[in-house]
Structures are given as C-alpha cells and as structure tokens.
Amino acid sequence: MKKFLALVAVVALVAFAAPAFAANPFMDVPMNSWAYDAISQLSAVGVVSGYPDGTFKGNQPMTRYEMASIVARALAVVDMNKASKQDVEMLKKLVVEFKDELDALGVQVDELDSRVAVLEENLGGWKFWGEFRLDAKFGDEVDGAYGLGGDTDFTQSRYRIWMSKIIDDKVKFIGRMTGKDIGFSRYYLEVALPMDMTMWAGLWCYDWEGANGLYNDNDAWFGDQALQGFYFTKPFSMGDFSFYIAHNDGASVDEYFRYGLDVNFNVAENFRIGLGALMFDYDFTDDGGEVYNVNFGFNFTDDIAFKGVYYMEDIDTVAAGVDDGPSAWRAILDVSQNAFGFTSVWIEYANADDSFFLFDFNGCDTDGSGPFDNYGAVTTPGLGRGQQDKETDILFVKLNQKWNDNWSTFQRYVDSSADPVGGGDYDVQNLTFGVKYYYTPNLSFELVYDDVDYGDAWAGTLDDDSLIRLRTHVKF
Amino acid sequence: MKRNKVAALLISAIAILIFTVSAFAGTEDILNRWSKTRHFESDLGSELDITVTYYSSEYIEALVQNEAEKNLWTADEAENYKYELLKGLQLDEYVPVHIEFDNKGSAMHMAPFDRQIVIWIGNKKFTPVDYDKRFNFKLLGKRDGLVYFPRFDEKSGKSLLEKAKRVKVSLSGGISSTMDGIATVDFLWDVDNDDPEKLFKGKAAAQLEMDRLIKRIEKLSGEKSVLEAQLAEIQAELDKINLRIEELRKE
Numbered sequence: 001m002k003k004f005l006a007l008v009a010v011v012a013l014v015a016f017a018a019p020a021f022a023a024n025p026f027m028d029v030p031m032n033s034w035a036y037d038a039i040s041q042l043s044a045v046g047v048v049s050g051y052p053d054g055t056f057k058g059n060q061p062m063t064r065y066e067m068a069s070i071v072a073r074a075l076a077v078v079d080m081n082k083a084s085k086q087d088v089e090m091l092k093k094l095v096v097e098f099k100d101e102l103d104a105l106g107v108q109v110d111e112l113d114s115r116v117a118v119l120e121e122n123l124g125g126w127k128f129w130g131e132f133r134l135d136a137k138f139g140d141e142v143d144g145a146y147g148l149g150g151d152t153d154f155t156q157s158r159y160r161i162w163m164s165k166i167i168d169d170k171v172k173f174i175g176r177m178t179g180k181d182i183g184f185s186r187y188y189l190e191v192a193l194p195m196d197m198t199m200w201a202g203l204w205c206y207d208w209e210g211a212n213g214l215y216n217d218n219d220a221w222f223g224d225q226a227l228q229g230f231y232f233t234k235p236f237s238m239g240d241f242s243f244y245i246a247h248n249d250g251a252s253v254d255e256y257f258r259y260g261l262d263v264n265f266n267v268a269e270n271f272r273i274g275l276g277a278l279m280f281d282y283d284f285t286d287d288g289g290e291v292y293n294v295n296f297g298f299n300f301t302d303d304i305a306f307k308g309v310y311y312m313e314d315i316d317t318v319a320a321g322v323d324d325g326p327s328a329w330r331a332i333l334d335v336s337q338n339a340f341g342f343t344s345v346w347i348e349y350a351n352a353d354d355s356f357f358l359f360d361f362n363g364c365d366t367d368g369s370g371p372f373d374n375y376g377a378v379t380t381p382g383l384g385r386g387q388q389d390k391e392t393d394i395l396f397v398k399l400n401q402k403w404n405d406n407w408s409t410f411q412r413y414v415d416s417s418a419d420p421v422g423g424g425d426y427d428v429q430n431l432t433f434g435v436k437y438y439y440t441p442n443l444s445f446e447l448v449y450d451d452v453d454y455g456d457a458w459a460g461t462l463d464d465d466s467l468i469r470l471r472t473h474v475k476f
Numbered sequence: 477m478k479r480n481k482v483a484a485l486l487i488s489a490i491a492i493l494i495f496t497v498s499a500f501a502g503t504e505d506i507l508n509r510w511s512k513t514r515h516f517e518s519d520l521g522s523e524l525d526i527t528v529t530y531y532s533s534e535y536i537e538a539l540v541q542n543e544a545e546k547n548l549w550t551a552d553e554a555e556n557y558k559y560e561l562l563k564g565l566q567l568d569e570y571v572p573v574h575i576e577f578d579n580k581g582s583a584m585h586m587a588p589f590d591r592q593i594v595i596w597i598g599n600k601k602f603t604p605v606d607y608d609k610r611f612n613f614k615l616l617g618k619r620d621g622l623v624y625f626p627r628f629d630e631k632s633g634k635s636l637l638e639k640a641k642r643v644k645v646s647l648s649g650g651i652s653s654t655m656d657g658i659a660t661v662d663f664l665w666d667v668d669n670d671d672p673e674k675l676f677k678g679k680a681a682a683q684l685e686m687d688r689l690i691k692r693i694e695k696l697s698g699e700k701s702v703l704e705a706q707l708a709e710i711q712a713e714l715d716k717i718n719l720r721i722e723e724l725r726k727e
C-alpha cells in the first residue's frame with residue numbers, strides 16, 4: 001500500500017509540481033549527479049530498464065532529455081512487485097527533477113492514472129483514512145445547558161482513524177480507532193456469502209434510518225447503533241433485507257441480546273415502504289422490549305419527498321398504570337435546494353405517547369442524547385427518557401443554503417412541547433444559526449450560534465442558555 | 477403548538493409544492509429524473525453527495541434538446557451532437573452509468589471499484605464490464621466518470637433491457653466512512669416506459685450504423701487478410717512440394 005501511495009505521489013507530482021528550473025534538455029547531467037546512482041539502483045533491482053535494449057549505460061554522460069526518457073519509461077514499466085518503498089521514493093525524486101523534460105516528452109498523467117489504478121487493484125494493501133475535529137465552545141451560563149465545564153470548552157475528543165484491508169476475494173477487514181485512550185470503536189470483517197448475502201462479524205454500526213433518509217440532524221430515533229455480533233444483509237431487485245444478532249458483554253446485570261430485522265421494498269421508483277423490528281432481552285432480569293416500525297418515502301419529484309415513520313413499542317416491565325405499548329409517529333417534508341434554488345427545507349413533525357421510550361437504540365457514536373440534541377443541550381426532555389407522564393409533540397425545521405463549493409449557511413428550529421397530565425409549561429424552543437466554510441475539501445470551519453429556552457416548568461432542572469461554537473474539522 | 481395546526485400547515489405546504497412543481501415541468505425535470513443525487517452527512521459534519529445518471533432514451537433526447545436550445549443549434553448540429561454522445565457512451569454495446577462524487581469527508585478508497593457497484597436489470601444483477609479507473613484512487617473532493625455494464629445477454633445475445641421494468645444501481649456503503657452503518661446505497665428508475673431502441677432511429681443512428689458497418693468491414697477485411705495469408709502459405713508449401721517432386725522425378 002505504501003508503495004502504491006508513493007507511486008500515486010509520483011503521478012501527483014508529475015501533474016501538479018510547480019514548473020521547475022527551465023533547464024536545457026540537451027545539457028549533460030553531471031556525472032557526479034545523484035540521478036545516475038538512482039537510475040543505476042532502480043535498474044539493478046530490475047524495477048526499471050535503462051535504454052530500450054534493457055541496458056543502462058551508467059558510465060556514459062547523459063543529457064537531461066535522455067535521463068527523462070528513462071524516467072518516463074520507468075513510469076511506464078515499473079514493476080511494483082520488485083519496487084521497495086525507497087525505490088518508489090527515488091522515482092519520485094527523479095520525476096521532480098526532470099518534470100519539464102517529462103512534460104516535453106508528453107508523459108500523460110491520465111494514462112499514468114489508469115495504469116497505476118490497474119496496479120492498485122492487485123495490491124490490496126492496507127488503506128488508512130480519517131478525520132478529527134476541534135470544538136471551541138463558549139456558553140452563556142456557567143455549568144449551563146450545554147454541559148460545558150465552566151462556560152468554555154476546547155474539545156478535540158473526536159478523532160477517527162479508519163483502516164481496511166482486502167484479505168481475499170470474499171473477506172475484508174474494517175477497523176476504526178478513536179478516543180483519547182486509542183480504542184477500537186469498529187472492528188469487523190465484511191464477508192461475501194453465497195446467494196448475494198453479506199455478513200459483518202465483529203463490532204459494527206448499522207444505520208437503517210440513515211439509509212432511508214429518515215433523519216438529517218443529530219441522530220436517528222431508532223435503528224442506528226454500534227453493536228458486536230453478526231449482521232447480515234441481502235439485496236434484491238425490489239429492495240433489501242437485513243437482520244442482526246448481537247450481545248452486550250458487561251457485568252451480568254447488563255448482559256443482553258439484541259436482535260434487529262429490516263425489510264425495504266421499492267414499490268415504484270418514487271415510492272418505498274419499509275418494515276423494521278428491534279428487540280432486546282436481558283440475560284438475568286425480566287427487562288427488555290421491542291420496537292416495531294413501518295416507514296415509507298414518497299417522492300413527488302426528485303427534489304421533493306414526503307416521508308414518515310410509525311413506531312409501536314412493547315415494553316416488558318413498566319410501573320403500575322403506565323402504558324406498556326406506547327406509540328409514536330413522524331412526518332417529514334424533505335425539499336432539496338434544487339427545488340427552490342436557494343435553500344433546502346426539512347420540516348418534521350413528531351408525536352410520542354407519554355411512556356414512549358427511546359431505549360438506547362439511537363446513535364452509533366453518541367450515547368443518551370436525544371435525536372435533536374445537536375449542540376449538547378437537551379431539546380426534547382419529554383421524549384423517550386423513561387416512563388414519564390408527558391406526551392410530546394415536536395416540530396423541527398431545518399434550512400440549508402449552499403452558496404457555492406466553499407460557503408454554506410443553515411438555520412434550524414426545534415419546538416418541543418411536553419404535555420403532562422397535571423399541566424404546566426414544559427415547552428422547549430431551540431434556535432440555531434450556522435455558517436460553514438470549506439477552506440479546502442479537507443478542512444472546514446463552522447461557526448454556530450445556538451440558543452435554548454425552557455418553559456417555566458423546567459426551572460431548576462433545565463435552564464435557558466446559549467452557545468457559540470467554532471468547529472475546525474480536518475479530513476484526510 | 478397545536479398538533480392539528482402543524483399537520484394542516486404541513487399538508488398545505490405539500491399541496492403548494494406539488495402545484496408549483498407540476499406547473500414548471502420541462503426538460504430540466506426530465507434531466508433531473510434520470511440523474512439522482514443522494515446526500516450524506518456524518519455526525520462530525522463530513523458531507524458526501526453521490527449523483528448517478530442513467531442514460532435512458534428520454535434523458536438523451538432531453539439532453540440533446542436542452543443543448544440545442546442553449547446553443548441555438550440547427551437540426552443537423554443537434555443530430556451531430558447526438559451522434560457524438562451516443563458514440564461516446566457506447567450505448568449500442570453497453571449500459572453506461574455516469575457517477576459523480578463530491579466528497580467533503582474523509583478520503584474514499586474504492587479500489588477495485590468494480591467490486592463496489594452493481595446494476596440490477598429486472599431480477600438479475602450485473603457487475604461492470606469497464607469503468608473509469610480513476611475511481612480506484614483515493615478520493616477527496618470531486619470526481620466523476622462512466623461505468624459500463626453489459627447490455628446484451630451473453631448466451632442469447634438479447635438486449636437485457638428489452639423486458640426490464642426497473643433498473644437499480646447499487647453502491648456499497650463501505651466506500652465512504654461518511655456512510656458508516658449503511659450497507660448499500662440504491663438509485664433506481666422505472667424504465668418500462670423507456671424505449672432504448674428509439675435512440676437508434678434518425679440521422680445519428682444511421683451514422684452509428686455506418687460506424688458499425690465500417691468496423692465490421694475492417695474486421696472482416698482483417699480476417700480475410702489472415703485467411704489470404706494462410707492460403708498463400710499453403711500455396712507456397714504446395715508449390716515447394718510440387719517443385720521437390722519434380723526434382724525427385726528428374727533424379
């Protein structure tokens with residue numbers, strides 16, 4: 001892989017290196033130049049051949065043009081099985097040195113691209129990629145709603161280093177390291193099974209609501225989770241079918257099985273319907289439960305979609321008088337920026353019964369935060385946090401304007417209304433404005449202002465606050 | 477906020493949008509229909525847009541019409557453009573699909589790309605015959621290219637699209653960590669009303685047929701030359717043998 005990366009770097013250098021000193025192409029390269037040694041070494045190990053007859057006449061002076069010809073031919077015939085990392089590094093140096101002459105020889109980067117890409121197909125080495133972010137957060141209140149220590153936090157807790165390796169035709173390893181203590185948050189094998197089935201075995205994440213476009217903010221309600229176990233998926237022409245079995249290994253009281261099942265049917269190009277079931281069952285207590293859902297998506301056009309989900313729960317153990325079969329529903333209007341030209345629109349309305357419980361089926365990388373708690377403050381305190389007595393209605397609106405490849409702005413509004421049996425103002429309003437700037441595709445800055453207002457009835461539990469956050473996000 | 481008010485607001489918004497959209501249906505809508513984009517965003521803020529275009533006959537007709545209107549072309553110029561387009565896409569041999577990535581997330585590693593994408597035509601699944609090899613490179617930023625799938629059944633030689641009602645292009649979710657947790661991303665089109673043969677009518681189609689015939693002549697001529705060379709070799713050997721026989725007789 002490293003060899004390949006280096007060779008890609010060679011190609012990139014041919015393409016993008018700043019014009020070098022305009023040397024006379026017919027001037028001899030001095031006999032004491034490192035270039036002779038470099039070519040000699042590459043020739044000795046058979047990575048490149050010197051002259052067209054396969055020899056390298058290292059004892060004769062060569063013009064820059066001749067030397068460039070050898071480099072060009074080396075790029076055309078380089079034998080990756082014989083090349084070491086040092087060999088490729090040497091080749092890279094030669095390309096930089098003779099860039100002008102290579103240009104004159106008409107070395108086509110595109111052709112090299114294709115050839116090197118073919119080589120890569122057969123290399124199958126390790127691949128690494130990742131990202132990290134630094135958040136500078138400034139809250140209005142000390143120890144306020146955003147969970148900052150004091151009123152300011154600089155956090156760089158989120159970095160992710162991914163890796164993968166194709167082991168053979170049917171097996172691939174995928175891993176992800178994260179956290180200050182450098183732990184693996186993903187490590188699993190992706191295995192191609194007979195009958196078009198794919199299996200993930202290990203610690204993986206699945207995101208069914210994300211796959212169906214059922215959320216666009218912080219998190220899914222359900223069906224988005226990192227688990228250890230076995231995950232199977234099978235596509236078919238009309239849709240796909242997935243299921244998993246996983247087990248949480250902890251202290252005995254925390255050990256439980258989880259099962260999930262998801263089926264999607266594309267009834268027509270513009271209409272899909274899905275069915276899902278999530279179950280968990282504790283090994284040593286009677287706790288557990290099931291969540292079933294029916295979801296759909298209907299595209300009026302390719303830019304305007306109407307989506308919805310209906311959830312039904314069956315909770316195994318509840319307090320006396322509490323409904324053990326609560327339900328919830330969501331309706332979403334999703335309009336892309338193409339429709340209006342200047343902004344995308346996401347309008348979501350949701351309702352959940354008072355005892356509706358989110359369990360912890362949401363969030364591959366977050367724990368316990370609500371679906372709309374994007375900036376750390378709780379925005380839907382009445383939703384799904386145990387057997388409460390508050391039926392919750394939520395209105396969520398998000399607008400996003402992409403002005404060009406570099407700049408975008410967004411606004412979001414969450415109105416969560418919890419209606420307890422005894423009355424009281426349990427409403428929450430959350431308003432956000434943000435601007436994002438891509439300095440390069442790899443590096444972005446995002447400035448956000450977020451404000452949360454809690455109804456009087458939350459006083460003492462949750463208090464109003466606001467936040468300014470500057471996020472620096474690097475991808476590689 | 478009262479639930480019924482919000483529901484009414486939502487329904488009104490949908491009704492207005494449908495009315496607005498249906499009032500402006502045109503070639504742009506046809507182009508949009510066959511060119512679908514999926515947007516993905518990770519919890520850290522990484523973004524990925526994938527746009528897949530299926531070259532239906534309706535799409536190509538709309539594209540040609542659109543370009544002709546934009547450039548004020550004559551009918552001949554439009555036909556030439558169509559000819560070049562059909563030739564470039566190799567529609568007479570393959571089912572081409574255009575893919576565009578706009579990756580503002582971690583680097584994507586898709587090699588070998590032909591293991592990351594399939595097409596479903598009816599109930600059958602096919603892997604690419606050829607594709608833009610640049611998709612095998614690490615990808616940050618934008619990249620686009622064509623992927624070619626088979627158009628004809630290997631055994632029968634019949635067009636796979638002949639009785640197909642639906643075409644689905646599926647990409648593996650593993651190509652990008654922005655899609656962590658998503659097994660596959662699907663782009664599908666109902667093609668039962670699309671007539672691929674329609675493309676092969678008119679002047680552009682005649683030119684393409686001419687190209688095919690020229691290619692065939694070249695191929696046949698090549699075969700003829702090979703056979704002629706073999707024949708010449710045999711003849712030379714026969715002549716040599718005859719000559720030797722003559723020599724032996726004289727001895």
